[in-house]
Amino acid sequence: MPINTNNQTKQNLISKDRAYVWHHLTQHSAFDNSDPLIIVEAEGMQLKDAHGNIILDATSGGLWTVNVGYGREQIAKAIAKQLTSMPFFAGYGGTKPGAEYAEALLKRMPGMGRVYFSSSGSEANEKAFKIVRQLSHKKYAGKKNKIIYRERDYHGTTIATLSATGQFERKNQYGPFVPDFVEMPHCCEYRCQYEDSDNYGVDSANELKKIILKEGEENIGAVILEPITAGGGIIPAPDGYWQRIQSICRQYNVLLIIDEVVCGLGRTGKWFGYQHYDIEPDIVTMAKGVASGYAAISCTVTTEAIFEEFKQGNSKRMDYFRDVSTFGGCTAGPTAALQCLRILEEEKLLENASTIGDYLMTRLVELKSKHEIIGDVRGKGLLAGLELVEDRQSKTPVDESVIIKVAAHCLKNGVLIGRTNRSFKEFNNTIALCPALIATTQDIDIIVAAIDTAISEL
Numbered sequence: 029m030p031i032n033t034n035n036q037t038k039q040n041l042i043s044k045d046r047a048y049v050w051h052h053l054t055q056h057s058a059f060d061n062s063d064p065l066i067i068v069e070a071e072g073m074q075l076k077d078a079h080g081n082i083i084l085d086a087t088s089g090g091l092w093t094v095n096v097g098y099g100r101e102q103i104a105k106a107i108a109k110q111l112t113s114m115p116f117f118a119g120y121g122g123t124k125p126g127a128e129y130a131e132a133l134l135k136r137m138p139g140m141g142r143v144y145f146s147s148s149g150s151e152a153n154e155k156a157f158k159i160v161r162q163l164s165h166k167k168y169a170g171k172k173n174k175i176i177y178r179e180r181d182y183h184g185t186t187i188a189t190l191s192a193t194g195q196f197e198r199k200n201q202y203g204p205f206v207p208d209f210v211e212m213p214h215c216c217e218y219r220c221q222y223e224d225s226d227n228y229g230v231d232s233a234n235e236l237k238k239i240i241l242k243e244g245e246e247n248i249g250a251v252i253l254e255p256i257t258a259g260g261g262i263i264p265a266p267d268g269y270w271q272r273i274q275s276i277c278r279q280y281n282v283l284l285i286i287d288e289v290v291c292g293l294g295r296t297g298k299w300f301g302y303q304h305y306d307i308e309p310d311i312v313t314m315a316k317g318v319a320s321g322y323a324a325i326s327c328t329v330t331t332e333a334i335f336e337e338f339k340q341g342n343s344k345r346m347d348y349f350r351d352v353s354t355f356g357g358c359t360a361g362p363t364a365a366l367q368c369l370r371i372l373e374e375e376k377l378l379e380n381a382s383t384i385g386d387y388l389m390t391r392l393v394e395l396k397s398k399h400e401i402i403g404d405v406r407g408k409g410l411l412a413g414l415e416l417v418e419d420r421q422s423k424t425p426v427d428e429s430v431i432i433k434v435a436a437h438c439l440k441n442g443v444l445i446g447r448t449n450r451s452f453k454e455f456n457n458t459i460a461l462c463p464a465l466i467a468t469t470q471d472i473d474i475i476v477a478a479i480d481t482a483i484s485e486l
């Protein structure tokens with residue numbers, strides 16, 4: 029990772045950023061007394077900031093994205109070659125990498141039939157919602173238009189995807205929201221809502237049925253769920269949950285949309301998070317790991333049956349999917365995505381996510397036995413969370429300021445970790461770990477040691 033930025037250049041860069049850039053999820057008054065974090069180079073899982081500090085990245089680029097790690101020349105070269113030959117053509121036509129990637133992706137998603145390209149996770153979910161809403165008009169005379177989402181899940185930053193997001197603080201001040209999105213309760217067993225439940229998986233899944241019956245099955249078109257709630261606190265569903273969700277969807281003719289924006293493409297040790305649970309979604313959305321951040325690409329993948337709904341009725345002018353995504357036509361996305369698939373397979377990174385993920389979980393459970401403040405450890409593959417509490421008995425969540433301090437301490441010691449970030453009234457108390465799928469046991473040891481030291485010293 030060669031870097032030869034001199035002092036002057038560094039200061040210039042920092043002042044330009046401070047003066048002109050509006051960072052996401054950031055209260056900028058923080059930069060009155062400290063410098064913004066500016067990453068100038070990266071290799072593998074290591075970042076170099078503008079001051080020359082080396083940081084081990086346990087977040088895959090700050091937002092669960094760079095799954096194959098930094099510095100992949102083969103991706104950069106493939107993109108450069110494709111861009112010089114044909115950079116863009118709108119999605120009403122096709123492109124070579126687009127067709128090749130769609131075929132390669134569908135091979136890894138038995139049961140799914142079509143890929144619709146766009147450029148962000150929010151956009152991929154918007155397409156899914158538009159499919160549901162249009163089917164409501166085409167097939168159900170405007171009924172079956174409501175979409176259920178789950179408390180604690182996140183589905184994006186646009187007004188419609190925020191309307192489908194179960195995080196109070198993330199949504200706060202951005203309303204009014206889009207009508208006909210309905211919330212169902214979360215499935216976090218550590219925060220069990222029932223006085224007593226001997227089958228939490230089934231009980232929490234039955235909440236879906238209760239909402240369907242309350243709203244009327246004739247009004248519910250779809251439910252959207254993350255396979256493992258990510259930004260909402262790393263919440264894998266309890267045993268039995270997914271089978272019950274699937275059977276409720278079938279019983280009431282409700283489409284199952286799975287948001288794989290974080291879990292997709294190997295993060296949990298399988299190609300997709302839902303594939304751990306033996307379920308058959310109708311629509312799957314994905315973004316971040318698709319091209320690992322080397323290009324912007326997202327996909328809304330549907331069954332062939334859904335696609336066919338939009339092909340029928342050719343005589344009616346309005347009956348096809350009249351959606352457009354300008355940057356869904358960029359060829360850099362599917363080109364990078366094809367290379368990512370190759371890397372994931374050649375380097376056996378799904379297997380690595382699984383085995384190193386197990387190692388991470390073992391180390392975190394050890395950490396929990398050492399520190400009372402860790403109330404719960406959760407996750408799957410290389411996606412893990414530590415929920416911090418004031419005491420284990422009451423499970424009172426620590427204040428958000430506590431995990432901010434833990435994260436800042438880790439960063440000072442050269443490790444970047446993630447955390448729930450101003451999402452809930454009280455549950456901004458989970459540390460989130462999401463290292464690249466190339467992580468080794470040594471990387472995990474460094475990450476766990478940084479958290480251990482931070483908790484001990486604070």
Ligand SMILES: Cc1ncc(COP(=O)(O)O)c(C=O)c1O
Nearest residue numbers: 148149150182183184289290315
């Ligand atoms: C589960 C999930 N869905 C959707 C999104 C939105 O993706 P994007 O930020 O690319 O619009 C995110 C972003 O973090 C996410 O975590």
